[in-house]
């Protein structure tokens with residue numbers, strides 16, 4: 001079995017700091033040791049993958065490397081009694097695709113504790129149309145709800161709106177009855193965002209208006225921020241009394257140039273969101289919600305299916321901030 005060959009994307013450092021990507025043949029014995037061997041049917045592209053694939057050592061230390069923080073497929077072999085061959089599973093986050101060979105590959109081998117049994121309400125394809133982006137959007141929405149933000153409280157601001165997290169957050173919030181305001185840098189995407197349920201669309205510049213002031217007119221009951229930096233700081237300053245700001249991303253910046261006034265004058269809550277090491281006790285209910293009452297129609301509308309050979313341009317477009325929605329990778333090459 002260990003002699004079986006399969007296709008995987010391999011990122012290697014061609015010359016110092018110059019990284020290239022190629023689809024290569026690997027053998028099972030090149031996978032790391034682990035409890036469970038999974039035949040991967042679908043993966044998906046997330047921002048962290050684009051960073052890993054372009055040599056970001058904050059994400060991946062050692063190259064050659066196969067990225068892919070998401071994978072969905074079928075258990076082939078398990079050393080752990082929790083999993084049996086033939087079961088359909090999802091793996092998102094933990095160290096997958098960071099310093100563990102990831103999901104842009106026809107096989108992964110991972111610790112048993114990283115796997116989630118595919119909920120019956122989702123197909124394998126749907127789990128990866130959601131992927132880490134959808135799971136994270138759902139964590140953000142859960143945080144808003146758990147901190148008391150209901151649709152009657154007011155509008156929810158979603159930044160980086162055309163991205164993976166942003167599009168799914170908009171569709172999910174719309175499905176749950178919230179009014180949303182979408183922030184985008186893509187002028188051509190206004191109609192698209194409206195079709196996802198965004199009530200209002202703001203250009204990035206408009207969302208940053210007044211950013212130098214200590215506090216702004218209160219406009220948001222909640223915020224899902226995927227970009228960080230001035231955008232997050234400005235959103236916090238414009239959040240209403242007891243409003244909740246979820247911070248999950250840094251697509252623009254890892255900085256947060258802020259003061260204390262939104263917190264001490266309006267009681268704004270700033271909630272950090274992490275998906276990779278989200279504990280199973282929180283992870284499973286979120287997947288079950290996404291497969292049940294939170295399953296919104298038309299997930300396929302924001303997703304495109306590509307093969308391993310087509311992923312190069314998706315990675316470069318994502319780094320340039322030019323992608324829209326979700327890119328799913330079909331490891332069986334049906335795309």
Ligand SMILES: NC(=O)c1ccc[n+]([C@@H]2O[C@H](COP(=O)([O-])OP(=O)(O)OC[C@H]3O[C@@H](n4cnc5c(N)ncnc54)[C@H](OP(=O)(O)O)[C@@H]3O)[C@@H](O)[C@H]2O)c1
Pocket residue numbers: 045046047048132133136159160161162163164165166183184185186204226227231247248249250251252273274275276318321322323324325
């Ligand atoms: N905390 C976690 O566990 C977690 C999980 C998943 C993702 N994330 C993070 O969340 C962020 C979004 O992830 P994603 O998968 O949705 O990425 P994505 O699909 O690449 O979307 C990011 C979006 O951010 C906007 N953007 C890009 N560059 C920008 C800039 N310089 N200034 C302002 N906006 C910019 C763009 O949307 P517009 O053109 O529409 O503005 C872009 O489509 C990333 O930073 C990612 O690492 C974190």
